[in-house]
Amino acid sequence: MIKTKITESFGIKYPILSAPMGPFYTTELSVAVSEAGGLGVVSHATLQGKSSIKDMEKQLDYVIEHTDKPFGLNIRTARVQTDHKIMLRKIAQLSNSNPKIREQLIYLLTSAGSPRNASKILKQKAPHIKHYHVGPALWLVDKIYASGCDGVVATGTEGGGHQSYEGISTLVLVQQVAQKYPEKPLIACGGIASPEGVAAGLAMGADAVAMGTRFIASSESEFHPNYKALIPPATARDTLLTTGGFGPIRLLKNKYCLEHGALITKEDKIKQELAYDLDGFMEDLHHYEIVYTKGDVDNGAIPVGQTCGLIDSIMDVGDILTSFTKEAEKILKNLCANIY
Numbered sequence: 001m002i003k004t005k006i007t008e009s010f011g012i013k014y015p016i017l018s019a020p021m022g023p024f025y026t027t028e029l030s031v032a033v034s035e036a037g038g039l040g041v042v043s044h045a046t047l048q049g050k051s052s053i054k055d056m057e058k059q060l061d062y063v064i065e066h067t068d069k070p071f072g073l074n075i076r077t078a079r080v081q082t083d084h085k086i087m088l089r090k091i092a093q094l095s096n097s098n099p100k101i102r103e104q105l106i107y108l109l110t111s112a113g114s115p116r117n118a119s120k121i122l123k124q125k126a127p128h129i130k131h132y133h134v135g136p137a138l139w140l141v142d143k144i145y146a147s148g149c150d151g152v153v154a155t156g157t158e159g160g161g162h163q164s165y166e167g168i169s170t171l172v173l174v175q176q177v178a179q180k181y182p183e184k185p186l187i188a189c190g191g192i193a194s195p196e197g198v199a200a201g202l203a204m205g206a207d208a209v210a211m212g213t214r215f216i217a218s219s220e221s222e223f224h225p226n227y228k229a230l231i232p233p234a235t236a237r238d239t240l241l242t243t244g245g246f247g248p249i250r251l252l253k254n255k256y257c258l259e260h261g262a263l264i265t266k267e268d269k270i271k272q273e274l275a276y277d278l279d280g281f282m283e284d285l286h287h288y289e290i291v292y293t294k295g296d297v298d299n300g301a302i303p304v305g306q307t308c309g310l311i312d313s314i315m316d317v318g319d320i321l322t323s324f325t326k327e328a329e330k331i332l333k334n335l336c337a338n339i340y
């Protein structure tokens, strides 16, 4: 058993969370992770042209029907993510009106934008929910704490999906945050997909780790089988940072990614956002939709981390949680035994 600030305050057995992976669904995955003793995190899923609010409610209902354990939810607060404020108000309302949601939805992770509005809404209307934000650089972590967040998910550039323009590795970032904020709860994310990674995250001062790509390649995740099948053979060299809806995004180097063009600067991205219309967004989303519905892994976008070089099989969620924690414990104990 590994006890940390996070296992204690979240009431979970293992210091492992599943990372959110919108626009894809991680509802079944979240149930599996929470049931097995980690913390499952439901994604801000925006596929299938549905109302994201209704879709979120449906996902929350699914989770509370299938597990009594705690879980979390992600809301992206990017400038172009226009539904986020109304989603946050809805979450606060659900948490105050539905006793199961109040008891189980203990963690809200915001990302891809500012945490300020979310922090205000949550502190006012649902202060019992722990509000964390994704921090990709130390100066942004300073802003996150100035906004009143309870904790940080320090996410380095080697991770899958959207990344910031900061380009800081998890190795450097987690040490910086742990040194500056030793009393605050810290989750390490990006580049972790092995027991060694779990041990390293904890050794650097994190209280838990979050993994995305490792959980895509799990029996229980609802990612298309064609997507899952790409991960075990992929190597750490098979991903590329290109430009996504909210900025840089790390994708598997497939046909879509290579044709998508090189990463553009932050200034050009802002210009692109200002010029974007609904058609632009729908076109972008289409490349995720075809992966989700048809398993079109050539013409679709396949976000994965460099961690795909560490993953050589599809595993059951329960096995990931138990074997990674047990092995990490062994690694840390062996290290201690060698210290005189």
Ligand SMILES: Cc1cc2nc3c(=O)[nH]c(=O)nc-3n(C[C@H](O)[C@H](O)[C@H](O)COP(=O)(O)O)c2cc1C
Pocket (backbone or CB within 6 Å): 019, 020, 021, 022, 023, 024, 043, 044, 074, 076, 110, 111, 112, 134, 155, 158, 159, 160, 161, 162, 189, 190, 191, 192, 193, 210, 211, 212, 213, 214, 302, 303, 304, 305, 306, 307, 308
């Ligand atoms: C398919 C995919 C979709 C993602 N979507 C989101 C998202 O909607 N919100 C978010 O905060 N992070 C998102 N991320 C980033 C993950 O939460 C996490 O930071 C990343 O997976 C960590 O790297 P790893 O995959 O190597 O574990 C996504 C990652 C992947 C792989």
